[in-house]
Amino acid sequence: MKIIITGGAGFIGSNLAEELSKEKDNEVIIVDDLSTGNIGNIAKHFDQTFLKFEFDIEFVKGSVTDLDLLNRIFKDADYVFHQAAIPSVQRSIEDPVRTNEVNVKGTLNVLSAARDGGVKKVIYASSSSVYGDTPELPKREDMNSNPKSPYAVSKLTGEYYCNVFNEVYGLKTISLRYFNVYGPKQDPSSEYAAVIPRFITRVLENKPPIIYGDGNQTRDFTFVNDVAQANIRAMEKNVEGVFNIACGERISIKELATTIMEIVGARLDLVYDKPRPGDIKDSLADVSLAKGKLNYRPKFNLIEGLEETIQWFQKDGF
Numbered sequence: 138m139k140i141i142i143t144g145g146a147g148f149i150g151s152n153l154a155e156e157l158s159k160e161k162d163n164e165v166i167i168v169d170d171l172s173t174g175n176i177g178n179i180a181k182h183f184d185q186t187f188l189k190f191e192f193d194i195e196f197v198k199g200s201v202t203d204l205d206l207l208n209r210i211f212k213d214a215d216y217v218f219h220q221a222a223i224p225s226v227q228r229s230i231e232d233p234v235r236t237n238e239v240n241v242k243g244t245l246n247v248l249s250a251a252r253d254g255g256v257k258k259v260i261y262a263s264s265s266s267v268y269g270d271t272p273e274l275p276k277r278e279d280m281n282s283n284p285k286s287p288y289a290v291s292k293l294t295g296e297y298y299c300n301v302f303n304e305v306y307g308l309k310t311i312s313l314r315y316f317n318v319y320g321p322k323q324d325p326s327s328e329y330a331a332v333i334p335r336f337i338t339r340v341l342e343n344k345p346p347i348i349y350g351d352g353n354q355t356r357d358f359t360f361v362n363d364v365a366q367a368n369i370r371a372m373e374k375n376v377e378g379v380f381n382i383a384c385g386e387r388i389s390i391k392e393l394a395t396t397i398m399e400i401v402g403a404r405l406d407l408v409y410d411k412p413r414p415g416d417i418k419d420s421l422a423d424v425s426l427a428k429g430k431l432n433y434r435p436k437f438n439l440i441e442g443l444e445e446t447i448q449w450f451q452k453d454g455f
Contacts, residue, residue, distance in 0.1 A: 138215040140166070142165065148361065201246055202238060206249035219259055234289055240292065248299065263313060272419075286415040313364075337443075337450050350411075364382055387419070
């Protein structure tokens with residue numbers, strides 16, 4: 138199959154590319170402008186002797202805002218995994234126009250090129266942020282959305298566009314709402330970095346984790362391998378719509394920091410800072426719909442996922 142992964146040099150996209158490339162008959166094309174992605178995430182698949190990628194992986198440097206480029210690449214593709222985005226709530230608050238340009242216009246470009254290129258299905262990376270701070274837990278796909286940041290608005294808009302292209306043009310689409318994904322290849326160096334890689338790298342440097350707020354806020358953390366498998370199931374199954382992709386369990390940020398220190402064997406005092414705008418209080422997913430229709434089964438609990446992630450940072454980390 139000819140498979141396109143936008144944002145394939147990013148954290149989730151590169152892990153997904155690695156899984157898809159294990160099937161020798163797949164031709165995987167990564168499209169990434171490297172604004173947030175890292176070529177090092179896919180470099181292990183590059184054969185320096187023959188100056189090409191192992192298996193059928195091709196890298197194209199380019200942006201989803203370039204419709205002409207997408208039209209050329211998407212022609213006769215079987216599936217498109219749309220991972221490309223500006224992925225940060227904080228960054229979207231600081232620059233909502235750029236977030237809209239990439240996340241909304243970019244998604245519209247992807248869907249348009251997929252429609253015109255004869256793509257069988259688009260698998261869209263959405264986000265649990267679309268739920269906002271609705272107090273009801275766990276979050277179900279049929280609940281009202283209440284986005285609290287430009288990032289969340291952009292992701293919800295992408296879902297709407299997926300539905301419209303499905304209904305109006307007959308393009309099969311599926312939207313996966315990721316809940317706090319973590320794992321190997323997640324960059325801790327950005328000021329917008331997710332909490333787990335920031336905590337891990339600080340603890341490995343014998344520095345205390347910094348918690349924004351009181352640390353009692355809770356999250357449903359999802360290991361990246363489970364997210365990759367969810368994407369592959371979404372491709373394989375004749376199913377469309379919106380699905381939560383998560384572990385289905387939650388932990389407080391304070392407990393998370395303590396757990397990471399216990400795994401590493403560090404004893405450090407926690408440091409607290411003021412809450413960040415756009416952050417929600419609690420998050421927990423109901424994944425029964427994905428289990429039932431996608432046969433999604435998360436294989437990693439939090440401890441197992443953290444142990445694998447910590448080992449990666451100790452050995453191959455940024």
